[in-house]
Amino acid sequence: MQESKPWMVLNQNAESQSQQLAKAIAEAEAIVVGVGAGMSAATGFTYVGPRFKNAFPDFIEKYNFYDMLQAFLADFEDAQEYWAFQSRFSLLNYFDQPQGQAYVDLKEILADKNYHVITTNADNAFYAADFDMDKVFRIQGEYGLWQCSAMCHQETYQDEDLIRKMVAQQENMRIPAELVPHCPHCGAVFEINKRDAQKGMVEDKDWHDQNDRYQVFLKENAGKKILYLEIGVGMTTPQFIRHPFQKWTAENPNALYITMNQKPYRIASDIQDQSLRLTDDIAQCLHAIV
Ligand SMILES: [Zn+2]
Incomplete structure (x- = not known):
């Protein structure tokens, strides 16, 4: 284990949460950023309200969907209806998704830092903000x-x-049958690349390359004064960001865990002295640092 100076941010009173975060980022030798749906929602890409209702009034009327995630994961009548929904969803949340200011701000904050990002978001926000993918x-x-x-x-x-x-x-709410895309190998209908609790997910070569780069970063920076910064991570899949971040913090006395979330998710008792909970609006907090 390397010798590192203690985190000043934990010992000095900062005036605001954005100042606390800025201090922690400035002090860190390495930063692992975990980004969840709350980050996209904070910068305008919400899955409820007008953004959802204006795009899918017909589907909402038929299925009483309460938000876009439920709708995205729903079982539809058949492939023609599935792709009627998913094609509109893909334009809204990927191909035509505009730049989100919070992502642009995050990129700027990390610009000259030693960092890596892991995200459970499948939207286009990191591309649109021109991140180093x-x-x-x-x-x-x-x-x-x-x-x-x-x-x-x-x-x-x-x-x-x-x-x-x-x-x-x-x-x-149906696309023409001849537009339904099929697997060139087995003829099954194509679906959006996503993880299913039972089936899992297709993980292609690019996915494995991404995973390898992430693992290398974690290994190269193990034991350092490392900041695990969790932004807008919800309840759906804590096994990918929250749980490992808290575990790795507990294993490294030089690590600091910061969670940006308005919901008071549990922080393990063994890392209470190595953690900060920031409850301010994510987009405003990041913008204040820039
Ligand atoms: Zn196939």
Whole structure:
């Protein structure tokens, strides 16, 4: 274990949460940023309210969906209806997703730092903010990619033109049958690249390369004065960011764990002295640092 100076941020009173975060980032020798859905919601990409209701009034009326995640994961009548929904969803949350200011601010904050990102978000926000994508591990896949629904092979596909055709040509929540995309190997219908609790997820070569780069970063910086910064991570998949971040903090006396979340998720008792909980609005907090 290397000798590191203690975290000044834990011993000095900072005036605001953004100042605390800025201090911790300035002090860190390495930063692992874990980004969840709360980050995208904070910068305007919400899954509830007008953004959802304006895009899917017909689906909401038919299925009483309460938010876009529930709708995204729903079982539809058949592939024509599935792709009527998913094509619109893909444009909104991937191909036509605008730049989010919070992501731009985060990129700027990390610009000259030794950092790596892991995200459970599958939207286009890191691309739109022009992040170095070699430093962003998209562990839960991407809305712009497709996988064989039978998962017969570990490759992903993308066809933005076909997505746009599906949106333009759909009627009564159905795309024309001839537009439904199929696996070239087994003929099963394609679906969006995503992890299913039972089936798992197609993890292609690029996914494994991303994972390798993440593991290398963790290994190279083990034992250092490392900041685990968790931003907007919810309840759905704590096994990818929150649980490992807290475990690795407990294993490294030089590590600091910061969670940015308005919900008071549990912080393990053994890292209470190595953690900070920031409850301010994520987008405002990041922007204040910039
Ligand atoms: Zn297949």
